[in-house]
Amino acid sequence: MDLKWMLQHGLDITREKNGYDFIKNIAHHHLRSTLPLVTQECLLLAGSKDRYVPQKRLKDMTKELIQAKRVVTKLFTEKTGGALHCQIDDIKPALEENTAFLTSRSLNVAHNKK
Template sequence: MGVATPYDFLRASLQFDTASWSPSIRQDVLLLAGAEDHYVPQGQLAVQIDGLTRTRSLTARLFTAEEQASSHCQLGNIGLALDTMLDWMNRLDASRERLSLALAPQEV
């Protein structure tokens, strides 16, 4: 970004948003958020969900203090975040496999 200080970085990052391109996303999407994230307000999760209007599928997960994963990037329980990502990918793979079998030509 070519800025001199961390404060300048934060100010410069305000120019970026996802609102203009979120409606264009047509992929499967997994959103992860921490209930006590010190960078991203919790309300941003709902804003992002509302903006993703054309996704193939949308899964959102809010991590809590009880899980020790409520901080930014789920620091404190990264393993839980990684398990969540892997489970999501495995469910997508299984779903696609079932769809592939259902659409396969049937032998008579």
């Protein structure tokens, strides 16, 4: 059932007609060449029980953001809430993390302008 949803969602977002074309299409979408070019501050969120994006991807992306000014990561767990994909099980901790990141970033920008 989960695989069926993943495939259907993939077909919907890529507008492909079958699974084979979806797999061919999705192979072209990666961040490999883009991540080393990112220079701004970044916030990366992940869930420990995410069935679609493995939590090791958080560490991998952090390593690939070699030019980023600052990288903040947060791994949500069942204890903290937000352990599932896109923190769908409890969005509040993710919103709080986003707010804290943006607040700290705006404070850094204001401080640097002085």
